[in-house]
Amino acid sequence: MFAFLTTCVFMYDIVADCSDNVPTRYLVNDACVLSGKPLVSASALRMEGQLTVYNYNGGPCYRCLYPVPPPPETVTNCSDGGVLGVVVGVMGCLQALEVLKIASGQKSSFGQQLLMFDAQDSRFRCIKLRAKQAGCVVCGETPTVTELQDYESFCGSAATDKCRRLNLLSAEQRVSVQEYKSIVDCGTPHLLLDVRPKVEVDICHLPVSIKIPLASLEDQNADHINFLKEKISELKLQMSSELQVPVYVVCKLGNDSQKAVQLLEKMSGTELERITVKDIIGGLMAWANKIDPSFPKY
Ligand SMILES: [Zn+2]
Structure with missing residues (x-):
């Protein structure tokens, strides 16, 4: 499956991550870094959305910002936390806009920036992200991740949010x-x-x-x-x-x-x-x- 995904990513110039779980985010990030493709990433939960472009114009990749996966029990997904469909729609349109800008040779606005949408207050905020990290294991100066790995065992959770099962007890x-x-x-x-x-x-x-x-x-x-x-x-x-x-x-x-x-x-x-x-x-x-x-x- 991983070889198939790397091959797929090579067939395209821009990748949009619309996934809903942590293992897939690491998987798609690594595939984009290894194949040199920009990753337009959007997410939504409850009444909030986020958008950024990883591995673009010298900016950070997902692993530069999140080198270690969060403990599975601390991640709230849409199945458990819920999400308002309109928020997903807003973030999806903004994501499509960035893809079109990059595809048409215009610059994306979110190379090292994170757009945050608060639907409750109808507010957008933009914050600057940390720079690309020289020590990043996939996009850094001496990468140790040179091919795709088993992301479910790396993250300790399944690559889905539909049947997430924690196992905290005996x-x-x-x-x-x-x-x-x-x-x-x-x-x-x-x-x-x-x-x-x-x-x-x-x-x-x-x-x-x-x-x-x-x-x-x-x-x-x-x-x-x-x-x-x-x-x-x-x-x-x-x-x-x-x-x-x-x-x-x-x-x-x-x-x-x-x-x-x-x-x-x-x-x-x-x-x-x-x-x-x-x-x-x-x-x-x-x-x-x-x-x-x-x-x-x-
Ligand atoms: Zn990186």
Whole structure:
């Protein structure tokens, strides 16, 4: 596939990166540097867009700016974060404009500049990027990347944002939707914590769930933490035993819920009473696919 991509890039004079994930960005960047082609790159997330031209007119490449891939769990993609279609349209038109300018022999405005579009405030800003780096592993003075590599293993994530799956927990810290269903069917006392943002909870949720967004756990929101404390205490009284309260965490796809499990484990025995926390693998979309076909998919 990589040889095929390098061959493809050689067939064209300008490359436009419209991809939606980190491994593909590194792959396309390296292919452009190795074949000496300018890379017109645009991206959009939620209400914001960015545009720049890499490897152009002595300017930096993507690796000059981002020599190390970000940890996969810190990357918000469009599947999880959402994006407004109009923002993508605006960025796509600007990207096409830069391609046409370069193709017709006019200069691009974004050789070492980053255009940032804030759709919420309807504002454009332009910032100067750092220069091409002599130590860059692909476009620097002594490059060590001289052919395309395995970008999925380099970045630690799949080259897609459609089925991104984080793997932050051990098998003991997770249950399948089938296992969770049997816990519900047996009437085993537990808490179900839904950590999606309110806007998603309003679309659909499981009736027994309590709702605290992941962001509130990350920010240690006092109201939400106290609410969780109360729910744990109530259940502890009902359980009338010395067992730890079991908490199952769910989100849309099973990524944010893993982050929440890690946070809650840190809080167990300190900010919170001791609890047993587990993630529900695949989240509510797995529930909709495997347990309850009538549950809304979004
Ligand atoms: Zn570079």
